Amino acid sequence: MPGYQTKQEHIAVRGVDDIVIRSLLDRQQFSDPLGDALEQGISSAAWPLFGLLWPSGAQLAARIALHPVTEGERILELGCGLALASLVGHRRGADMTASDCHPLAEGFLRENLRLNELGPMKYRHGHWGGHAAAPARGEVPASEMLSGRFELIIGSDLLYERDDDGTLSGTIARHAAPGGEVWIVDPDRGNRAAFHKQMIAAGFSGREERLDRAAAGFQLAYKGRLLVYTAPAAH
Template identity: 30%
Template sequence: MLTVDFDRLGLRPGERVLDLGCGAGRHASEMYRRGADVVAFDQDADELARVRDLFVAMAQAGEVPDGAEADVKEGDALALPFADGEFDRIVAAEVLEHVPADILALSELARVLRPGGTIALTVPRWFPELVCWKLSREYHDTPGGHIRIYSDAELVGKAEGAGLVYDGRHYAHALHSPYWWIKCAVGVGNDDHPLVKAYHRLLVWDIVKQPRTTRWAERALNPVLGKSLVAYLHKPPRGDDDAS
């Protein structure tokens, strides 16, 4: 399940890209499949080991173009172990809401992005997230949980404060908002509740089958109920650097 639109990001084969807070590797694997030189970055060593295995399996199955490369790197988002301007494209999906020093994290992302490069930032959207917080303290008040709710203006303003230029946004995963509202209402850890199990089956069916009816429904609902806010920005080019 992808949140970022890679065409809108401007991703091209051969470009060096960073997936910050890669988790299970959903965005990193898609960028690898598209022929990029991918670094999947996270602080969870066990998660990174699984992502590395995924990269190996993709290569062995012939799912990636010749010349595409992928690796994993463990580290801290507040002190990225990369050179200034090292990456052409960056994805930071559902990460910043976990980071106390989000302004420092954004500054680091801006530092390692090349002039003219683009970045996609995704966070839980304000209204669906607020409903979750109202329904359940457990949802956010846990170690490593969500520590803030971003408005569109706050996310963009903080990114612009790091020196990035706002290009646009969209919302994604409207069908997932009710799922999380149900979980928050019955207990975040209560995965055996009949309503949770039934809705989860619906989401899995939708992800696997991608029927037209739910695709149309989600596109229609995203402006109102989209679970994720996706903001696209770029780093201003220097001189005659290519800004594409």
């Protein structure tokens, strides 16, 4: 990736072979010679966050590694970043679609598919936040935009910004199949309560599961929860 320093790691996920991930070296990686970040209104501090591995993403990957692969089940990862969970599901044979709004996310996904000797996986541009809805340098073709409905929608650490308009819950509602499930791994962000109210108002039922664990050996401590929602059934 020109202009960026990267690193390559083998990520252990129980139930699958190690996943090789190329990520940004650190949070200081920022290169914007064409003004893409400026055009999208993304600060230099926020720009590299998509390209790092985050503890909640590892939690989501561990959960999808245990999820039975079911014929006909379509799974969408929202705000995928480096798409660790999508790569795990794809390796296991699940019908995965990774989605993000960052213009570099798809390139990193293609490289990580190559590093893991995996076949093509669907990627779609998906957006719900406050930045421009299309990548810089032009509009996204309709065929590359997120569309359709999914039996399972997953995401990790998505509640980092206030969302008074309920754009995330609205996006989920548009893409959740009737009776489908939603999994959000959240590291106890302060916006969780507002998001929960928005999901309930959209007709979803919900529950949560604590994911806290103490540090042990090479395993880091984690504090957070899995939010599970079920979409309303078809009328």
